[in-house]
Amino acid sequence: MxxxxxxxxxxxxxxxxxxxxxxxxxxxxxxxxxxxxxxxxxxxxxxxxxxxxxxxxxxxxxxxxxxxxxxxxxxxxxxxxxxxxxxxxxxxxTTNKTEFYREARHFTYLAQQWVPEALERAARDGQRIIRIWSAGCSSGEEPYTIAMTLADALPQAAGWSLRILASDINTEVLSRATAGIYRFEDVRPIPRAVLRRHFLRGRGTQAGLVRIRPELRQLVRFRSINLIEDGWPIETPFDLIFCRNVLIYFDRPTQQRVLERLVECLKEGGRLVLGHSEGVHGMVSGLRPAGSTIYHKESHHAGDHPDR
Ligand SMILES: C[S@@+](CC[C@H](N)C(=O)[O-])C[C@H]1O[C@@H](n2cnc3c(N)ncnc32)[C@H](O)[C@@H]1O
Missing domain, CATH: 1.10.155.10 (Chemotaxis receptor methyltransferase CheR, N-terminal domain)
Structure with missing residues (x-):
């Protein structure tokens, strides 16, 4: 022994x-x-x-x-x-595992449920700006998948403005995300038509690589943000926050603190999207389930329209 x-x-x-x-x-x-x-x-x-x-x-x-x-x-x-x-x-x-269309049901939800609701709301109030935060975005696959999904689901000519903040603590993955260059095998989960619409294919010395098209790239702003530090540089609340497969690395008190602050950064009626093994149970109030690890921030004022 x-x-x-x-x-x-x-x-x-x-x-x-x-x-x-x-x-x-x-x-x-x-x-x-x-x-x-x-x-x-x-x-x-x-x-x-x-x-x-x-x-x-x-x-x-x-x-x-x-x-x-x-x-x-x-x-x-x-x-x-x-x-x-x-x-x-x-x-x-840090563990930076990620991929395009990871947990694909979240992107189906965006295209099939969230966008139709946003269109209805815009018809009522004329608001056509969508603000999204991908917190813990790793090398960019998540925010670019959000950008592709929404760019394809929103009507082209209707004057929508899509602004995606993508942040991580790891400076190396942020540089890769900012470059927006991926190996061909990384983009295999992307349907061919979507790939053609949103990527440029490398030739010569760049063979085997693809690059996000500039018009999609410019929808996403990358920043270094440590989720456990005070003073997040957030001024305007978000319609959607993706914080997937990040909280699992934190202990419960840290998860709770980060969740409370994420919820503060959401608009009323906004959605928080977590990873498949994460949840908010017993840690924050004012959220109700809206799908698989998707949460809807409720309005403070009873009687308000729930989606407002
Ligand atoms: C497993 S990846 C998840 C990437 C993506 N959200 C997804 O689901 O595919 C977790 C990311 O969280 C980041 N992370 C870990 N601790 C963090 C912190 N304190 N602040 C910000 N990001 C953090 C890591 O650097 C890593 O890129």
Whole structure:
């Protein structure tokens, strides 16, 4: 038993990645990094994530020529006044999995339910500006899917203005999102006609790549926003907020705080869209279910039209 435990400790300490051996991330060091990551990002790493963190931070150690995780933490805490290395740490620890049309039912809902309601409302009040926030947008597939869906579902000539804010804490994925360039295999979930309408195909040195067309690209504004920090740069409330597959990385008190603030940023009658394994149950009031992990912000004033 003791032998097995010491063998597993040895295996743990000598993780080898393709570029070499990564030094040991001791349990106390792991706990210190966990606390730092929780405080700066809200991401609550489980106790079983030690090997994963060792590999992910190991790449930073090597890039900086540091011999131990203790040295790396010292650098982060004592020698990083501008927060540049902290940003790289954040880039290394966030999980950015995403894809075009991920959880496709949300886009079906947008096109088939939400847009017809918006058209009816516009016929009543003449309001043709739609504001959307994709919070935790990763490399842009989500906000661009929203843009394609709405651009195709709204009548072209009716003067609609679509404004999408897309934000993330990870600066590297934001640069990729801003460039709007994807590999051909990334856009396979997109129907061919939609692909032709909204993407340009790379040729020559760009073969195998596609690029979002400028007219779609300019509907989306990318910004770095840390959801657990105060002072989000939001001035006007949104009609729709997508915050999908982000809250799952936070602990419950953080989820609740972020949810409360997201709801404040929604117009009355606006919709909050979460990921398939997320929900608002017991954490915020003033929302009612409007579909699968879609929530409708109710009006404050009894008797108001529910969609206003
Ligand atoms: C798994 S991706 C989800 C992407 C997209 N919403 C989707 O569902 O396909 C989670 C994203 O949340 C971002 N994230 C994690 N913590 C964050 C925070 N505190 N503030 C803003 N974004 C955060 C990560 O960088 C990552 O890009």
């Amino acid at each position: 003791a032998k097995a435990a010491s063998r597993s400790a040895l295996e743990h300490s000598r993780i080898v990645d393709p570029a070499g051996i990564i030094p040991d991330l001791s349990r106390p060091e792991f706990e210190a990094f966990r606390a730092l990551i929780l405080a700066r990002t809200g991401i609550a790493l489980g106790p079983h994530k030690r090997a994963l963190l060792q590999v992910r931070l190991g790449t930073r150690l090597r890039a900086l020529g540091l011999a131990s995780f203790g040295n790396y933490r010292h650098l982060l805490v004592e020698q990083d006044p501008e927060g540049d290395e902290l940003a790289r740490l954040v880039n290394a620890v």
